[in-house]
Amino acid sequence: MFKRDWINIVIGVAFAALASTVSGANAAPCGRSAAGFDAWKSAFADEARAKGIGAAGIAALMATHYNTATIWADRGMKSFHLSLPAFMAKRGASVIAARGRKLKQSNAALFASIESRYGVPPGPLIAIWGMETAFGHEHGNQQALSAVATLAYDCRRPAFFTDQLYAALKLVDAGRLSAETRGSMHGEIGQTQFLPKTMLDYGVGNLDTASGALASTANYLKAHGWQRGAGYQPGEPNFAAIEAWNAASVYEKTIAIVGKQIDGGAQ
Secondary structure (H helix, E strand, O other): OOHHHHHHHHHHHHHHHHHHHHHHHHOOOOEOOHHHHHHHHHHHHHHHHHOOOOHHHHHHHHOOOOOHHHHHHHHOOOHHHOOHHHHHHHOOHHHHHHHHHHHHHHOHHHHHHHHHHHOOOHHHHHHHHHHHHOOOOOOOOEEHHHHHHHHHHEOOOHHHHHHHHHHHHHHHHOOOOOOOOEEOOOOOEOOOOEOHHHHHHHOOOOOOOHHHHHHHHHHHHHHOOOOOOOOOOOOOOOHHHHHHHOOOHHHHHHHHHHHHHHHOOOO
16 A cells, blocks of 8 residues: 555544544533523534434424423432332232233234234233333323433433434424423333334334334334243243333333233233
8 A cells, every 4th residue: 555545544534533523522512400401402403403303303302391300200210229029019010910901801802913913912011001101091291302302411311312312303203293292201102101212113003092002012022032922031032022121120020920910820
């Protein structure tokens, strides 16, 4: 290789490094209070436009507000530190199992269709449905986009929620979300509480309906390795898909236990 080629490579690397530094310097900075949120939105909007977010998404972003309730909820998630028996009691696992067995019977055709398509039996789907929204009765009443934007701005987990925010803005551009869409404290949406990126990647119907939410949940589990006919208790092949759904060990085990109680078999 000629000397001039080496010089050109060195110059190219130097410019790339400089561009990266400038890009990092211009990135919207995180914050720890409402004070910088409006300035952050403006900076993030510029980044979003550069990444192809359209006018509808940008308008929805600019309509968001700093959600103090979301921050309080994010700082107060203590139940995941309980023992498994205490967590199950707190979340009403026995009630979910009893109600779930009835819903399995009354919605037999729906669950048969879902299992035929995705290979996921009713038990874990119903357990997730009950745990997340009490079978669709508690969706949350926060502006979902404001919740996600607040967490993308907050310094605790900005990278994770920045990805969620970009997904949410794409959904707005596609007409699947709006600035007024309601969800839970972290921006979860629908009867099984999908975050925007999960909705974008795995949603197969209207998440505010039982059929759409349950089918989407089965699609998610299948995409994360669910094997038709295999077990889903800890140590069995499908437990890994449940682990992908939620990172808290007590939650994962509760879904497995309640799911088996719904599908049949003592636990």
